[in-house]
Amino acid sequence: xxxxxxxxxILLLLIGVPVFFAVRSAYKPVxxxxxxVGIGGWLMLLAIGQAMAPLRTLATLxxxxxxxxQLMLVPNGPMVVYGEVGLVLAFLVxxxxxxxAMLRRSLRFKQLFLTQWLAIPVVFILDAIWVSTVFGVPVGxxxxxxxxxxxxxxxxxxxxxxxxxxxxxxxxxxxTRVKASAQVANAA
Numbered sequence: 001x002x003x004x005x006x007x008x009x010i011l012l013l014l015i016g017v018p019v020f021f022a023v024r025s026a027y028k029p030v031x032x033x034x035x036x037v038g039i040g041g042w043l044m045l046l047a048i049g050q051a052m053a054p055l056r057t058l059a060t061l062x063x064x065x066x067x068x069x070q071l072m073l074v075p076n077g078p079m080v081v082y083g084e085v086g087l088v089l090a091f092l093v094x095x096x097x098x099x100x101a102m103l104r105r106s107l108r109f110k111q112l113f114l115t116q117w118l119a120i121p122v123v124f125i126l127d128a129i130w131v132s133t134v135f136g137v138p139v140g141x142x143x144x145x146x147x148x149x150x151x152x153x154x155x156x157x158x159x160x161x162x163x164x165x166x167x168x169x170x171x172x173x174x175x176t177r178v179k180a181s182a183q184v185a186n187a188a
Contacts, residue, residue: 015157037173046161050102050113054095061088076134083130091123102175109175110165117158124151 068085071077098116101109124147132139165171 015160037170041170042164043168043170043174046164047102049161050095050099054092054099057088057092057095061085061092080131080134083134084127087123087127087130091119094119105175105177107175107178110171113165114162117155117162120151120155120158124148 068081071081094112094116098109098112100106101112106112128139128143131142135142
């Protein structure tokens with residue numbers, strides 16, 4: 001697939017404009033930082049994206065079902081399919097855990113979100129190694145340019161959100177809940 005200058009311009013607009021406004025709003029002085037609490041502002045966009053993430057993962061898994069059905073007929077194919085589905089389901093579980101931590105306003109949300117971000121390339125690499133090893137072919141034959149570009153794009157975009165999560169006053173003020181057992185221990 002060839003990218004024209006217009007594709008790059010659109011990509012720059014899609015990434016550059018939100019980044020510009022995020023950076024600009026980060027430098028804008030806040031009158032009362034204590035008022036920035038709750039899921040609102042830029043955090044609302046992150047919350048929507050995080051709520052949609054497990055659905056996107058399930059949709060990707062569903063769209064891969066035809067390919068999986070074809071692989072089941074190939075020698076060692078079932079092993080590849082089960083391994084790949086296992087990796088995707090493990091990533092799905094991580095996405096749901098991050099979503100629950102976000103909805104509960106857990107103090108661990110930031111760490112879990114960072115872990116989810118780092119899991120993007122880990123899952124991609126493990127999947128490529130798994131398929132390559134089971135089929136006995138070089139990794140270069142397993143990884144397509146489109147899959148690599150999709151993974152890199154996801155990693156970069158989520159990385160921008162990770163930077164936001166670690167710098168945002170609203171995030172710092174919102175995610176303050178600790179486990180109930182920790183609250184009881186601190187009260188005693």
